[in-house]
Amino acid sequence: MGHWTLQDIRWEEFDPAKVDPELLKVVKAASLVERNARDYAAYLCSVFSDDPEVLRTTQQWAAEEVQHGMALGRWAQLADPSFDFEGAFQHFIAEIKLPLDATESVRGSRTGEWVARCVVEVGTSSMYSALAQAAEEPVLKQICQHIAADEFRHYKLFYTHLKRYHAREKLGVLRRLRVAFGRAAETEDDELAYAYYSANHRHDGPYHRRTYVERYARRTFCYYRYRHVERAFAMIFKAVGLRPHGWLNRAVASVVHRLVHWRVRRFTSRELKAAAA
Ligand SMILES: [Fe+2]
Numbered sequence: 001m002g003h004w005t006l007q008d009i010r011w012e013e014f015d016p017a018k019v020d021p022e023l024l025k026v027v028k029a030a031s032l033v034e035r036n037a038r039d040y041a042a043y044l045c046s047v048f049s050d051d052p053e054v055l056r057t058t059q060q061w062a063a064e065e066v067q068h069g070m071a072l073g074r075w076a077q078l079a080d081p082s083f084d085f086e087g088a089f090q091h092f093i094a095e096i097k098l099p100l101d102a103t104e105s106v107r108g109s110r111t112g113e114w115v116a117r118c119v120v121e122v123g124t125s126s127m128y129s130a131l132a133q134a135a136e137e138p139v140l141k142q143i144c145q146h147i148a149a150d151e152f153r154h155y156k157l158f159y160t161h162l163k164r165y166h167a168r169e170k171l172g173v174l175r176r177l178r179v180a181f182g183r184a185a186e187t188e189d190d191e192l193a194y195a196y197y198s199a200n201h202r203h204d205g206p207y208h209r210r211t212y213v214e215r216y217a218r219r220t221f222c223y224y225r226y227r228h229v230e231r232a233f234a235m236i237f238k239a240v241g242l243r244p245h246g247w248l249n250r251a252v253a254s255v256v257h258r259l260v261h262w263r264v265r266r267f268t269s270r271e272l273k274a275a276a277a
């Protein structure tokens with residue numbers, strides 16, 4: 001059983017006057033990615049088909065991720081009754097395909113697979129923490145708080161799998177770091193940008209990766225505060241075998257926090273210039 005259901009959300013508190021139209025675009029995109037979690041579960045169950053513990057926990061994990069998508073999608077439809085959640089989702093999954101027939105991890109090792117899964121949960125836990133804090137609309141705030149709590153639990157789950165496999169495979173810090181960097185860099189691949197396009201702009205013209213990577217990124221990362229970045233890097237450091245709380249974490253978090261906001265400003269001015277042209 002999950003820790004909450006859609007019935008636990010106090011939908012009657014929805015306040016249309018407090019909907020932020022920019023945040024709404026991010027929520028629509030996130031609803032599609034979350035709803036597609038069953039494909040990730042199929043991939044994990046295929047790669048770890050001989051591990052009953054992974055098979056047992058992955059279905060529950062996927063059910064929670066799909067619920068995140070359904071909660072966000074329902075909220076987006078309340079905020080914008082013209083939002084075609086089903087149509088956007090079908091458009092998204094027609095394009096974005098996962099390696100469902102893989103029987104070996106695409107990360108090169110099983111430990112590496114869990115490092116990558118931990119990085120994804122770091123990304124989602126920090127994002128929903130930032131959105132929960134930024135949201136003024138009370139129902140969205142509740143939803144993001146529930147989701148953020150799930151995402152931290154998912155990290156813990158994948159970290160326990162990581163420890164089990166690391167005990168056998170002894171993957172070094174550098175190799176784990178390489179996987180973590182590789183997975184973090186994939187946030188600029190098509191999946192998130194295409195979800196943003198499918199949810200918000202699929203009727204406006206053809207997809208262009210760079211454009212939609214930037215549009216999605218600037219609307220999401222503008223809500224990140226230093227503490228979100230610091231906690232995220234503490235979790236990544238722990239997953240790759242570095243000391244999570246120390247000067248290195250604070251130094252990296254400080255640089256990344258500044259870099260994130262520099263990029264938000266850059267992407268914003270580029271989008272505004274393109275709109276004015
Ligand atoms: Fe999620």
Ligand SMILES: [Fe+2]
Pocket residue numbers: 065121124150151154
């Ligand atoms: Fe998650």
